Amino acid sequence: MKIKPLEILSHVILILGVLLMVLPIWFSFATSTHDNVSIMTEGMKFFLGESFSQNYNEVLNEKGGWSEEVTAARMFMNSFIMALGIATLKVVISAMSAYALVYFRFKLAVPIFWLIFITLLVPLEVRIFPSYKIVSDLGLTNTYTGLILPLVASATATFFFRQFYKTIPDELLESAKLDGANSWRFFIDFLLPLSKTMLAAMFIFMFVYGYSQYLWPLIMTTDEKYWTVVMGMKIIFTENYEGVALPRTGERFAYIILSMLPPVLVVVILQRWFIKGLIQTEK
Amino acid sequence: MSFLELQNITKIYPNGTKAVNETSLNIDDGEFVVFVGPSGCGKSTLLRMIAGLEDITSGEISLDGNIINKIDPSERDVAMVFQNYALYPHMSVFNNMSYGLKNRGISKDEINNKVNDVAKLLEIDQLLTRKPSMLSGGQRQRVAMGRAIVRNPKIFLFDEPLSNLDAKLRNQMRLEIKKLQRQMGVTSIFVTHDQTEAMTLGDRIVVINNGVVEQVGTPKEIYSKPNTKFVAEFIGSPQMNLFQCKIENGLAKISDMQINLNNSLNIQDACIGVRPDDILISDQGEYSSSANLVEYLGSDMIIYSSVGGQEFSCKLSSKINLKAGDNFKFNISPSVLHIFDNTSGQRI
Numbered sequence: 001m002k003i004k005p006l007e008i009l010s011h012v013i014l015i016l017g018v019l020l021m022v023l024p025i026w027f028s029f030a031t032s033t034h035d036n037v038s039i040m041t042e043g044m045k046f047f048l049g050e051s052f053s054q055n056y057n058e059v060l061n062e063k064g065g066w067s068e069e070v071t072a073a074r075m076f077m078n079s080f081i082m083a084l085g086i087a088t089l090k091v092v093i094s095a096m097s098a099y100a101l102v103y104f105r106f107k108l109a110v111p112i113f114w115l116i117f118i119t120l121l122v123p124l125e126v127r128i129f130p131s132y133k134i135v136s137d138l139g140l141t142n143t144y145t146g147l148i149l150p151l152v153a154s155a156t157a158t159f160f161f162r163q164f165y166k167t168i169p170d171e172l173l174e175s176a177k178l179d180g181a182n183s184w185r186f187f188i189d190f191l192l193p194l195s196k197t198m199l200a201a202m203f204i205f206m207f208v209y210g211y212s213q214y215l216w217p218l219i220m221t222t223d224e225k226y227w228t229v230v231m232g233m234k235i236i237f238t239e240n241y242e243g244v245a246l247p248r249t250g251e252r253f254a255y256i257i258l259s260m261l262p263p264v265l266v267v268v269i270l271q272r273w274f275i276k277g278l279i280q281t282e283k
Numbered sequence: 284m285s286f287l288e289l290q291n292i293t294k295i296y297p298n299g300t301k302a303v304n305e306t307s308l309n310i311d312d313g314e315f316v317v318f319v320g321p322s323g324c325g326k327s328t329l330l331r332m333i334a335g336l337e338d339i340t341s342g343e344i345s346l347d348g349n350i351i352n353k354i355d356p357s358e359r360d361v362a363m364v365f366q367n368y369a370l371y372p373h374m375s376v377f378n379n380m381s382y383g384l385k386n387r388g389i390s391k392d393e394i395n396n397k398v399n400d401v402a403k404l405l406e407i408d409q410l411l412t413r414k415p416s417m418l419s420g421g422q423r424q425r426v427a428m429g430r431a432i433v434r435n436p437k438i439f440l441f442d443e444p445l446s447n448l449d450a451k452l453r454n455q456m457r458l459e460i461k462k463l464q465r466q467m468g469v470t471s472i473f474v475t476h477d478q479t480e481a482m483t484l485g486d487r488i489v490v491i492n493n494g495v496v497e498q499v500g501t502p503k504e505i506y507s508k509p510n511t512k513f514v515a516e517f518i519g520s521p522q523m524n525l526f527q528c529k530i531e532n533g534l535a536k537i538s539d540m541q542i543n544l545n546n547s548l549n550i551q552d553a554c555i556g557v558r559p560d561d562i563l564i565s566d567q568g569e570y571s572s573s574a575n576l577v578e579y580l581g582s583d584m585i586i587y588s589s590v591g592g593q594e595f596s597c598k599l600s601s602k603i604n605l606k607a608g609d610n611f612k613f614n615i616s617p618s619v620l621h622i623f624d625n626t627s628g629q630r631i
Contacts, residue, residue, distance in 0.1 A: 171369035174336050179383035179434075180357035189382070193373040 025260070032056075032253035039249045055254040062251075070224040072232060072255060078147075079211055079229040080262055085148035086210030091202050094154045095195070098161030099187050103173070113162065120155045124216055132219055142223040151210065157202045164198055165191060200273040208263045229259045285309035286470055287333070287438060292342035294328050294494075302328040304494040306342075310487075313468045315461070317485035319475055321517070325494035326474045330440050333472065334363050347437055357386070362431035363440040367447060368423050370415040370430075376402075377411040380430045401433045404463075421452050428460070432467070439464070439471040445480065457483060478518050482506070490514045508621075512628040515556045515621055521585055523556045524595035527625060535620075538591020540570050544617050548631070556621035559585065562597035564605075568612030577607050586611070 027044050034049035060073045101113050124131065131150045140146030168191070176186050192199070217228045227235070233256065287310040294303040303325040310316050318326040331337040333344060335356030344351050351359050362383075371379050377398055384394045402408040405425045415423055424444065431439055441460070445453045461484055464471050473484055481488050482502045490497045490505065490513070498510040509515035515523045528537045530550040535542045537555070564586075575594075576587040584601040587594065588611075597613065605611055622631045 169367065169369065171365045171367055172371065174334075174356075175363070175365060175369040176371075176382075177336065177356045178334065178361065178363055179430075180386035181382075185386070190371065190373075196373075 025257075028253050029257050032250055032257050034250055036248055036250050040247070051250060055250045056258070059251050059254045059258060070227055072229075072258070074225065075227050075229045075232045076258070076262070078144075078226055079259075081144055082147045082213070082217070082228060083207050083210035083262070085144065086151050086213075087203050087206035089148065089152035090154040090157055090206040090210075091199055093152055094157035094202070095161050095192070095199070096187070098158050098165055099191060101158070101162055102165040103183070103186075113158075116153075116155050116158055118155075119153065124151065128215065128219065131216075135220065142221055142226050144226070146220050147217055147226065147228075148210075151213070151216065154206065157206065160198065160202065161195065164195055168194065197274055200270045204267055204270050204274075207266045211263050233259065286312040286314075286347060288343075288345045289329075289333075290343040290345075292329065292332060292344065293340045294325070294332060294337065295340045302494050303332070306491075306494075306496055308489065308496065308499065310470060310472070312470055315464050315471045315473065315484060315486045316489060317473045317475060317481040317487070318489050318491055319478060319481035319517070320491035320497075322476055324491045326476075326489075326491045327442055328494075329491070330363075330442055330472060330474050333438070334361050334440050335359050336363075360437045361440055362434050362436040362438075363442060364427045364431050364444045366443045368415075368427040368444070370423055370426055372415055375412050375414055376407065376418070376426050376429075379415065379426055380433050383430070383434050397433050397435075398429075401429045404432070405429045420448050421456065424448065424452075424456055428463070432463075437470065439469055441471065441473040443475055444473075445475070446477075453480075460484065478520065482518070488518075490517060492517075508630070509556075510630050512554055512556070512623045512625075515623070519558060521559050521596050521598060523558050523621070524562075524597075525623075526555045526557075526590075526593050526595070528553055528555055530622075535622075537593065540590050542615055542617065542620070544620065544622070548622070550622075550624065550631070552625040553631075554623040554625040556623065557595070557615055557619060559596045559598040561615070561619040562595070562599075563614045563616070564597065564599055564603060564611050565614060566612060568614045570615070571610060571612045573610045574605055574607050577605060 027046065030045045030048055031039060032055055033052040034045050035051040035054075038049065039045070061071055063069055063071055097116070101109050135141060135146045135150060138146075140149070172190065173186060176190055181189060212230055213228070214230045217226070218231055221227060221231075287308075289306055289308040292303055292306045293301070295301050306329060318329060320326045328337055332339050333346075335351070335354065339352055346359065346361075371382065374382065380398045380401065381394045384397065389397075398411070399408065402411055405428060407422060407425050407429060410418060410422060410426070415426065418426065424447075427444065444460075445456055448456060457480060460473075473480075475481055475484075485502060487499060488502055488505050489499050492513050498505055498514045500508075505514060505518050509518060509523075512525065516525065526535075526537045528535045530536075530544065530548045530553045533544045533546040533548055535544055535553070535555055542555070570590070572588045572590055574586045574588050578585040578587070579601060582601060583598055584603075584605075585596050585598050586605060587596050589595065623629060624631055
C-alpha cells in the first residue's frame with residue numbers, strides 16, 4: 001500500500017496534537033512521583049521517581065486546611081457528590097422539561113422555551129449575588145443541597161433534548177397510545193431509551209461542568225467539610241510555604257493528577273454507551 | 284345495528300380546513316372495507332378519528348354498540364398499522380409485539396404464547412430477537428401486522444401500509460393481508476389511494492373525495508355502476524374515457540360522432556363515460572379515428588386517440604396489428620355507456 005504525503009502530514013499533525021495534550025499530564029505525573037528535594041533542585045521530571053506511594057498516601061490522608069480537619073479524600077467525595085448531583089438533576093430536569101415543551105402543546109410552550117433559552121445569557125457568575133442571597137436565606141450554605149440546587153437548571157441540555165424529541169416521528173407516539181402507553185410510560189419506555197446516547201453525552205458534559213465549579217463552592221462554603229477539589233487546588237499544601245520547609249511540590253502534583261481522575265473515569269465509562277449509540281442507528 | 288357506525292362525522296381543523304364532512308357509514312362485523320380517494324381527501328383523517336388519534340368535531344362513532352367518541356384510543360380496542368409501520372426502534376420484535384399486551388397487564392406466559400402464535404402465523408418467529416433496524420421492508424411490514432394481530436382487537440385499521448414497499452412485495456403482501464383477514468374474520472378498514480389495492484382487497488369500497496363519501500359499494504358495483512363522474516374516473520385503469528357532449532332526444536353528439544342511446548334523454552351539458560376496454564375495434568365499426576400513440580403492454584395494448592378534440596383511450600388485445608398513425612374503426616354499444624350530468628357530476 002502506498003502512503004500518500006498528505007496522509008503522513010495529517011498523521012504528523014495529529015501526533016503533535018496528541019503530544020501537546022498528553023505531555024503536560026505526563027510531566028505532572030512523573031513529577032508527582034519524586035520527592036520535594038529533587039523537584040526543588042532539578043525542576044520538573046520526565047522519568048518516574050520513587051516517591052509515588054509516599055506522595056499519594058500523604059495527599060489522600062493528610063489533614064489540611066486552616067482547621068487541619070479536611071483531607072483530600074474528603075474533598076474528592078464532596079466534588080463527586082456535587083458533580084453527580086448536578087449532572088443527574090440537570091439531565092433529568094432538562095429531559096423532562098423538553099418533553100413537556102415538545103409533547104404537551106400548551107399555549108405558552110414557545111415563549112417558555114425562549115425564556116429558558118435566554119437564561120444562557122445569564123451564567124452563574126453574573127447572578128452570583130442574588131443566587132447567594134437566596135441560598136443563604138434558605139439556610140442552605142454549607143450543605144450539598146446549596147452546592148447543587150442553584151446549578152441544576154440547564155438551557156443547553158433542554159435545547160438539545162427538545163431538538164432530539166422533535167425528530168421522533170408522531171406515529172411512534174400514536175402507536176404507543178394505541179398500545180396503551182400514557183404520557184409517563186411514553187417518556188420512560190420510549191423517549192429515554194431512544195435518547196440513551198444523548199443522555200450519556202449530556203451526563204458527561206454536565207458532570208465535568210459540575211466537577212470544575214470553582215466560584216460557587218468557594219462562596220457557598222465556609223465549613224471546610226464541604227470544600228471541593230478545585231477549591232483545594234488553591235489551598236491545600238500551601239500552608240507551610242513560609243518558614244524553613246520546602247514547598248510540597250510533589251504532593252501538589254499528585255493532588256492534581258488525582259483531581260483529573262473522576263471526570264476521566266466518567267468519560268471512559270459512559271463513552272461505551274455513547275459509541276454504541278452511534279453505531280446502532282436506531283432511529 | 285351495525286358493528287361500526289359512523290353518524291354525520293365532521294372534522295374541522297383549528298385552521299378552518301374541513302377534512303371530513305357529514306360522513307355516515309355502517310360497517311358490518313367481519314367486513315373488509317377500503318377507503319379510497321386521492322391524497323388529502325380526508326380518508327386518513329376518518330380512519331384516525333375511528334382510532335381516536337383525532338378529535339371528532341361533530342357526529343358520533345359507535346363500535347359494537349358503544350359510542351366511542353370520548354373513549355381513549357387505548358381502550359377502544361382497535362389496532363392500527365401505520366404507513367411507516369411506527370415500529371419501536373429500540374425494542375426487539377418480541378417486545379414490539381408484546382408491549383401493548385404488557386400494558387394491559389396480561390400475564391407473561393400468556394403474552395409469550397400469543398406472540399409466538401402470531402409470529403408463526405406471519406412467519407416471523409425467527410426474527411423475534413432482532414431490532415427493527417435489522418429487518419427488511421417486508422419483514423417490518425409483517426411485524427407491524429403482528430403487533431396489531433396479537434392484541435386481538437375488535438377492528439383493524441390500516442393506513443396505507445403497502446405504500447412503502449416495492450411493486451412486487453406490495454402485490455404479495457396485499458394477497459397476504461386479504462388471506463389473513465379472511466382467516467381471522469376481524470373487521471378491517473384499509474386506507475389507500477391506489478384503486479387496484481382497493482378493488483382487490485375490499486369487500487366494500489368507500490370512495491371519498493374532498494371529505495365527502497362519493498360512493499359505497501362492492502368493487503363490482505363501483506366499477507360497473509359509478510355514481511359520479513369522480514368515481515368513474517378514479518376507479519379503473521386505464522381511466523374511463525369521458526366525453527363532453529350534448530344529448531338531444533337520446534342522441535349524444537360528440538362533435539361529429541353521434542351515439543344513439545336508445546332513450547329519449549335531453550341534456551344540454553352531459554358527460555358520457557366509456558371504459559377503454561368497452562370500445563370495440565372492428566373493420567365494420569361505425570366510427571373512425573386515428574391512433575396518436577400506441578402503448579404495448581404484452582398481452583394488451585392501449586391506443587390513444589381523439590375525437591373532436593377530446594382524447595380517449597381504448598384497450599385491446601395486442602394481437603391486432605395497429606401502429607401509431609394508423610386509422611381504425613370502432614363501435615360503442617349504448618349498453619356500456621355511463622351518462623353523467625356534467626355540472627352536478629351525478630349519474631343519470
